[in-house]
Amino acid sequence: GENVEQHPSTLSVQEGDSAVIKCTYSDSASNYFPWYKQELGKGPQLIIDIRSNVGEKKDQRIAVTLNKTAKHFSLHITETQPEDSAVYFCAARAGTALIFGKGTTLSVSS
Amino acid sequence: GAGVSQTPSNKVTEKGKYVELRCDPISGHTALYWYRQSLGQGPEFLIYFQGTGAADDSGLPNDRFFAVRPEGSVSTLKIQRTERGDSAVYLCASSLMGNRADTQYFGPGTRLTVL
Numbered sequence: 255g256e257n258v259e260q261h262p263s264t265l266s267v268q269e270g271d272s273a274v275i276k277c278t279y280s281d282s283a284s285n286y287f288p289w290y291k292q293e294l295g296k297g298p299q300l301i302i303d304i305r306s307n308v309g310e311k312k313d314q315r316i317a318v319t320l321n322k323t324a325k326h327f328s329l330h331i332t333e334t335q336p337e338d339s340a341v342y343f344c345a346a347r348a349g350t351a352l353i354f355g356k357g358t359t360l361s362v363s364s
Numbered sequence: 365g366a367g368v369s370q371t372p373s374n375k376v377t378e379k380g381k382y383v384e385l386r387c388d389p390i391s392g393h394t395a396l397y398w399y400r401q402s403l404g405q406g407p408e409f410l411i412y413f414q415g416t417g418a419a420d421d422s423g424l425p426n427d428r429f430f431a432v433r434p435e436g437s438v439s440t441l442k443i444q445r446t447e448r449g450d451s452a453v454y455l456c457a458s459s460l461m462g463n464r465a466d467t468q469y470f471g472p473g474t475r476l477t478v479l
Binding site for chain 2: 286353
């Protein structure tokens with residue numbers, strides 16, 4: 255089955271810096287890759303997703319890149335703000351379910 | 365519009381008891397998913413409904429876990445003879461159609477604590 259690895263597990267940046275989180279997946283049949291942000295005590299919230307027919311997608315300060323040959327995808331957050339602090343999860347979908355990475359705790363200090 | 369809602373938000377029970385967790389999906393969404401999230405981990409898939417039927421229950425850990433969606437909307441996750449290892453946040457998600465590139469929207473979760 256699908257396996258998703260996510261790095262780093264923790265990331266600390268200064269406000270205004272960029273943050274990059276990387277994920278790899280194992281199932282070449284996966285064709286949908288969402289990123290979720292989870293704040294303490296809340297459910298995961300979709301922030302951006304990418305489908306396998308696209309190499310890059312951008313939404314304001316957030317961008318995602320996908321390399322299907324290498325089976326990895328990355329989240330890029332520019333001009334980070336303190337409210338970006340949260341746990342971020344990548345996921346991949348090959349069959350029915352989303353398979354999640356273990357998460358990255360992002361801390362943005364002002 | 366309204367998102368996915370789950371009740372209760374917190375549930376504390378004793379080992380061996382039976383619990384029911386409820387999920388109200390986004391109106392019109394035909395697909396519904398249950399996930400379980402342990403502390404410090406990503407959500408793990410439990411079961412997927414397309415309409416009223418369980419299309420994939422491969423993630424259910426054992427036969428103490430069961431879920432229903434009798435009218436194709438609200439779903440209930442049922443856990444019998446709870447064990448301390450069942451303690452986790454149980455998340456529900458819904459999507460419009462359930463196909464492989466369909467966005468899943470999550471609810472806030474139910475935190476289950478088994479004493």
